Every structure is written in structure tokens, then in C-alpha cells.
Amino acid sequence: MTPHIDTQVCVVGGGPGGLMLGLELARRGCDVVVVEQSTKFTRHFRGESVSPDSVRLLDQRGLLEEISARLDFEETRRFEISDGGRRVLEVDFRDLSPTGYLPIELPQQILLDVLAEAAARHPGFTLLRGSSATGLVEEGGRVVGVRCGGGQDGGTQIRAALTVGADGRFSRVLRQSGLAHKKTPLNRDVLWCTLPFPDTWDRSTVRVRIDGDQHALCLPTHPGLVRVGLNIPKGGLKEFRGLGINALRSRLSSLVPELAPAAAEHITGWNSMMLLDIFTTSVPQWSRPGLVLIGDAAHTLSPVLGQGVNHAVIDAVTLAPLVARALRSSDRSGLLDAATQRFQHLRSPHVEQARKVQLAQERAFSVSSAPAVRVRQGLYTLIDSNDWLKRRVWRRVYYTLPAGRRHDSPIPRHSTPL
Ligand SMILES: Cc1cc2nc3c(=O)[nH]c(=O)nc-3n(C[C@H](O)[C@H](O)[C@H](O)COP(=O)(O)OP(=O)(O)OC[C@H]3O[C@@H](n4cnc5c(N)ncnc54)[C@H](O)[C@@H]3O)c2cc1C
Structure with a gap:
């Protein structure tokens, strides 16, 4: 049974x-x-x-x-x-x-x-x-x-x-x-990697860099890193990989010049990248x-x-x-x-x-x-x-939840918070 x-x-x-x-x-x-x-x-x-x-x-x-x-x-x-x-x-x-x-x-x-x-x-x-x-x-x-x-x-x-x-x-x-x-399916997929956080940036800012139809998202992550998302055309990973790892580094460096040294040093192969199918x-x-x-x-x-x-x-x-x-x-x-x-x-x-x-x-x-x-x-x-x-x-x-300020009282056990 x-x-x-x-x-x-x-x-x-x-x-x-x-x-x-x-x-x-x-x-x-x-x-x-x-x-x-x-x-x-x-x-x-x-x-x-x-x-x-x-x-x-x-x-x-x-x-x-x-x-x-x-x-x-x-x-x-x-x-x-x-x-x-x-x-x-x-x-x-x-x-x-x-x-x-x-x-x-x-x-x-x-x-x-x-x-x-x-x-x-x-x-x-x-x-x-x-x-x-x-x-x-x-x-x-x-x-x-x-x-x-x-x-x-x-x-x-x-x-x-x-x-x-x-x-x-x-x-x-x-x-x-x-x-x-x-x-x-949307028009793009995103390749993610992490790199050391640039000294010149503050960690409480999220940055988006766009140029034509290319863009990079730069989000602080732990420990002391930046999470970078680069767009590629939908389903275009194979073709993009065919251009070689240098093409990836230079795409990133032209969108986010502050990350160029880190990209040259740390992006050594495709294994460090992760694909998000969007x-x-x-x-x-x-x-x-x-x-x-x-x-x-x-x-x-x-x-x-x-x-x-x-x-x-x-x-x-x-x-x-x-x-x-x-x-x-x-x-x-x-x-x-x-x-x-x-x-x-x-x-x-x-x-x-x-x-x-x-x-x-x-x-x-x-x-x-x-x-x-x-x-x-x-x-x-x-x-x-x-x-x-x-x-x-x-x-x-x-901010879609009904009003209530920070440190408003905890929700009682049987109440409906929304
Ligand atoms: C690369 C990437 C980056 C992202 N970045 C962000 C971000 O910064 N902010 C954000 O809000 N969202 C982000 N998302 C989306 C976010 O991760 C999801 O929207 C969120 O996790 C959804 O939560 P969920 O509980 O619905 O599903 P999930 O987090 O996907 O959890 C589903 C769980 O179900 C389990 N599971 C699946 N099938 C079975 C099964 N048959 N039996 C048992 N368990 C099963 C999985 O192992 C998983 O743990 C990102 C997603 C990806 C892929």
C-alpha cells in the first residue's frame, strides 16, 4: 500500500x-x-x-x-x-x-x-x-x-x-x-554574473545603464559584490557565445566602464554566467x-x-x-x-x-x-x-499595501492583514 x-x-x-x-x-x-x-x-x-x-x-x-x-x-x-x-x-x-x-x-x-x-x-x-x-x-x-x-x-x-x-x-x-x-516569451534573456563592487560606487544605489537596445542592471549583492544582468536577444545565447568571451567583456565594459577592470580579471569563462530565460x-x-x-x-x-x-x-x-x-x-x-x-x-x-x-x-x-x-x-x-x-x-x-507606517504594530494572530 x-x-x-x-x-x-x-x-x-x-x-x-x-x-x-x-x-x-x-x-x-x-x-x-x-x-x-x-x-x-x-x-x-x-x-x-x-x-x-x-x-x-x-x-x-x-x-x-x-x-x-x-x-x-x-x-x-x-x-x-x-x-x-x-x-x-x-x-x-x-x-x-x-x-x-x-x-x-x-x-x-x-x-x-x-x-x-x-x-x-x-x-x-x-x-x-x-x-x-x-x-x-x-x-x-x-x-x-x-x-x-x-x-x-x-x-x-x-x-x-x-x-x-x-x-x-x-x-x-x-x-x-x-x-x-x-x-x-519577452524580447530578451538576461545573463547574470557577479563582480567585485567598484570602490567609487555607493552600495545603496541600483544602477541601470542603457545604450540603444543593450542594457546592464547593476545591483549590490553579498558579500561586497555587484550582481550584473546583461540583456541578450531572446534565445540568442548560442550565437552570443559564438562571439567569444571578449565580446561579453567589451559589451559590459562599454555599458558600465567602471566595471571594465573587474570584467577583464573575473569573467574568465561562460561558467561564471547564469542565463535567465525571460x-x-x-x-x-x-x-x-x-x-x-x-x-x-x-x-x-x-x-x-x-x-x-x-x-x-x-x-x-x-x-x-x-x-x-x-x-x-x-x-x-x-x-x-x-x-x-x-x-x-x-x-x-x-x-x-x-x-x-x-x-x-x-x-x-x-x-x-x-x-x-x-x-x-x-x-x-x-x-x-x-x-x-x-x-x-x-x-x-x-507600495500597494494599505497605509501603515514603519514599525506599525504586528499583525494580530487571526487578523487579515490586507
Ligand atoms: C536569475 C533570477 C534572478 C531573479 N531575481 C529576482 C529579484 O532580484 N527579485 C525578485 O523579486 N525576483 C527575482 N527573481 C524571480 C524570483 O526568484 C521568483 O519570482 C520568486 O522566487 C518566486 O517565488 P515562488 O515561491 O513563487 O517560486 P520559487 O522561488 O521558484 O520556488 C519554487 C520552489 O518549488 C520547488 N519545486 C519546483 N517543482 C517542485 C516539485 N515538483 N516538487 C517539489 N518542489 C518543487 C523549487 O525547488 C523551488 O524551491 C529572479 C529569478 C531568477 C531565475
Whole structure:
């Protein structure tokens, strides 16, 4: 007989969304099993920029303090764009923030460790590391759990009142759910590398350098490094590699001359580079009976303004109280399905708003003709000169939670923070 575990909620994926959901449910007294295929939370390059709304949610739960006990992270105070060698847009987040919270740069491993440890303090929480969900278990048209891979007897089955797909941008749960979805490749891919941080730069500024249809993103990372993302045409890695490593170094050096010496010394081969395949995924319905998707599985976003972690975290914080309430009722299945629909109703307008801003920036990145570049530069300059516009653009992405200042009181145990 196949071994099985019974729980109230089974979450597939222990990324920021899945672990935050595990924590939020467990602290409300629910039983939750998080299935995570990797045995460690080591993640290279990914999910380091954490948006102010998520920073605030972490702070409200005392988790920012736990993070700062492990890492002296820095807040990002400034953001600047140079286009064609001229600085066209500068933003000081301290002037825009309605809450006092700023973005931070944080290796994802630390965030995941802190979330997993906080969740493990609650008796209802179980994290199954090194366990991969291989299929959904369905009965009478309802998802009632997942099958996990491995084992002589065909692996373990986890049976749950609600199954959550938090398994990221290549979600197997989404593929197996039968839910309609559309993957849209964007015009670019990004090659990431890390280099020593230039002495002449301050560590609280994120820099974007653009020239025609080429650009470089420069984000501070740990320890004492800069995380650099260079665009290449969609699917163009093979062709780009064919030009040789010197072409990569000179592309980077012409966009960011301050990094030329470090590029010459430290970019020695393609192994030090990591490719981010850029696409977005739209899923019109995030749930079906017994199943809901969160985070990248429900809405893979472009990397513009680092929104992936943010939306995964806010999804979790929004979904948990709705699910916890439904689990306490006698008509559990009906109320769970209503809760997952309500969750999408609350969250999708914010996701779509962020996506809209991101796609506008994706289009701006891809123009190359001289007139179109001039229009782009003009737009950046216009935003730069108008504080109202600056606030409008950034607040639509960075500050979407209802008002509340820094160090506002922690969210009480059974309340709905959104
Ligand atoms: C190179 C790169 C850089 C990025 N930089 C940023 C950034 O700076 N800021 C930002 O906000 N976002 C960034 N992102 C996006 C960000 O990492 C994601 O949006 C975010 O992590 C989504 O969280 P999630 O919990 O939905 O999914 P994920 O973080 O992808 O977590 C999914 C988890 O599910 C697990 N999993 C998958 N399949 C299974 C299975 N079948 N069974 C069990 N477990 C499974 C995976 O191992 C993983 O741990 C970046 C992404 C990449 C690839």
C-alpha cells in the first residue's frame, strides 16, 4: 500500500511563496506540509531584490530582525538610469515611500532559512525537503493531494483538503492541473554574473545603464559584490557565445566602464554566467476545486523592478487567513473553493498593475532606432522632472499595501492583514 500523510494543506514548493504560506497557516494553527524538491535553499542570483511591501510584511512578523541578525543587509535608497551615457532618471525612494520601507537586497537563501525556521516553531508545520511532487491525486473532479516521487513502493501520497502549487516559473502543478495558461516569451534573456563592487560606487544605489537596445542592471549583492544582468536577444545565447568571451567583456565594459577592470580579471569563462530565460505566464483561473496556485506558478513576471518575490510573499499573506477561516468551518470544501477564488479576486489586480509597468519598461528596453531612443530618453527625463509622475510609477509597483507606517504594530494572530 502506498504510504500516505494526511494534512489540511499541502504546499508544493518551498520558495518564498510556499514557505511564507506554510508559516502563515501554521501560525494560525493549521496543519500544513510543504514539499520541496531541493535539499538546500542555496539559490544563485535569484530573488535577491525584495520590494518594500514584502520588507514591511517581514518586519511585521519579526522576521526582518532575524534576517538582520544573520546579515548586515542594506536598503536600496536610490535608483538611477543612464541612457546613451547621460543620467536621465534618478529616484530617491526615501522621498517616495509612504511607509518608510525601502527595497532591500538579500540572498534568497537567508530569506528561505528564516521563513523555514520561523514556520518550524509551530507544531502544525512540516517541511519535506528532497521530496518532489510528481502528480496530483484527484477524486470526483477534486484535487485531494499529491504524489511524491521516489521510494520502492511508488513514493508517498500526501492527502490534503487544499493543495497549493507554489512550485515556481516551471510549475508542474500548473501543467498537471489542466488550468489554461499562456506563456509569453519577452524580447530578451538576461545573463547574470557577479563582480567585485567598484570602490567609487555607493552600495545603496541600483544602477541601470542603457545604450540603444543593450542594457546592464547593476545591483549590490553579498558579500561586497555587484550582481550584473546583461540583456541578450531572446534565445540568442548560442550565437552570443559564438562571439567569444571578449565580446561579453567589451559589451559590459562599454555599458558600465567602471566595471571594465573587474570584467577583464573575473569573467574568465561562460561558467561564471547564469542565463535567465525571460517570459511571463498568465493563468486566467488560479484555482480549481481543491487546488490553488500562488507566486510564479500563478503569474510569472518579468524581472523589471524585482517583483517576483514580492508577489509570491503577498499572495501567501493574502491566502492564508482566507484558507484558515475556511478550514474551521463545517462546509470545508465549499468554503475553501470560495476562499481561493476570493484570493485571486484580491490579488490579480495588483499583479496585473505590476505587469503593466514591467511590460512598458520591457518595450522601452527593446527599442533601437534613433528616434525611438530619443522618445525613451524624453520619457525618462519627463518622469525625472515630475515628482507626481515618479510617485505614481513607483507606488503602483512598490507600495500597494494599505497605509501603515514603519514599525506599525504586528499583525494580530487571526487578523487579515490586507
Ligand atoms: C536569475 C533570477 C534572478 C531573479 N531575481 C529576482 C529579484 O532580484 N527579485 C525578485 O523579486 N525576483 C527575482 N527573481 C524571480 C524570483 O526568484 C521568483 O519570482 C520568486 O522566487 C518566486 O517565488 P515562488 O515561491 O513563487 O517560486 P520559487 O522561488 O521558484 O520556488 C519554487 C520552489 O518549488 C520547488 N519545486 C519546483 N517543482 C517542485 C516539485 N515538483 N516538487 C517539489 N518542489 C518543487 C523549487 O525547488 C523551488 O524551491 C529572479 C529569478 C531568477 C531565475
